[in-house]
Amino acid sequence: MKLFEITTEDISVDEVVARLANPAIGAVITFVGVVRGNSEGREVRYLEYEAYPEMAEETLRQIGDEVRTRWKTIREVAIVHRVGRLEVGEISVVIALSAAHRPQVFDAARYAIDRLKEIVPIWKKEVWKGGEEWKSER
């Protein structure tokens, strides 16, 4: 089972959490990205995600390594990002981090999603009625 994956399929949070299964873990934090129905006052019809998949999986893995280097209590990291057309309410990304105990996992999860938005070669086009736009954080 891949811990870092770009997929065109529906993502299940349970399925991603299951990739971390290990009798030594007591806590899993997940960040779940969901397609919002509006953006800057516009009603979003759908999103198109595009990736440079080979590099995206490598940078996801790099983020996992960074997290485990910084937070020794983090046992395992899995990140699955969906690409293609996504409807409002659908899951775009699941980041899951496991640890024996809960302290620090929240900081680690925040770091992971911030880095994902910063370095992973994935792009998002918003499509609304009568227009579309590629969106980025910066």
Place this chain on the structure above:
Amino acid sequence: MKLFEITTEDISVDEVVARLANPAIGAVITFVGVVRGNSEGREVRYLEYEAYPEMAEETLRQIGDEVRTRWKTIREVAIVHRVGRLEVGEISVVIALSAAHRPQVFDAARYAIDRLKEIVPIWKKEVWKGGEEWKSER
């Protein structure tokens, strides 16, 4: 669908996240508690969770209110805690928080699990080979 629930059934993270469905949300954070296979060097056979269910659901709801009062960006909170006999690797609790955007949701999630361990009338008995013990945070 109840947002705050004590259950004797298996918990699905996806199902709890779905309870927050709303076109205005863009991010969901979950904290997932998992039964660990060891504790203080002992091999855990299973856990027994017991609740004062009526009061537990009320205090879970209180935690949800506290979170939404402190963090205005949090849209909705759902907390589902399982009781009864739980095997190693099974999910004991799922806390899910939704927000339009991601800032602050991590602090809010950490607060929610900390408060749960502090005030919700739920008890955990560890059962290992040759013994058992009620465990608490303090």
Place this chain on the structure above:
Amino acid sequence: MKVKVRFFAASREAMGTGEIEQEIPPGSTVEELMTLLANEYPALRPYARLIKVAVNRQYAAPETELREGDEVACLPPVGGG
């Protein structure tokens, strides 16, 4: 007057039951009820100091006055999560 007293976890096991009806003098406080229970049920004593009390599903201070029919719960240190 009578109140219902519920026990959970370690205190339930010590009592051998999850619930009793307890006769108490009218106007008794939570603290007085707990003292009375500790006298009447020696098995409860090891837990008495750790127990927090809820009255009608709300945490209650020792000086809270009880009323007929109240549901009092003995809550050992919680351990959810």
Place this chain on the structure above:
Amino acid sequence: MKVKVRFFAASREAMGTGEIEQEIPPGSTVEELMTLLANEYPALRPYARLIKVAVNRQYAAPETELREGDEVACLPPVGGG
């Protein structure tokens, strides 16, 4: 020598293709390739300043020297999550 150049998102749409083969002078750097592309493909110019470049799937500095067969990717500001 030849390198493969891949385009994504806005730059892919501007180019009308996701991939080209580009002939460049031996010893060219990333920066020299980008200047050459901007000259050759006017449609790419509005994105040229925003684009980060990856060589063989790693972010690469402008002074990175390219080799025959390298996979160069033009990455507009990312927007995952």
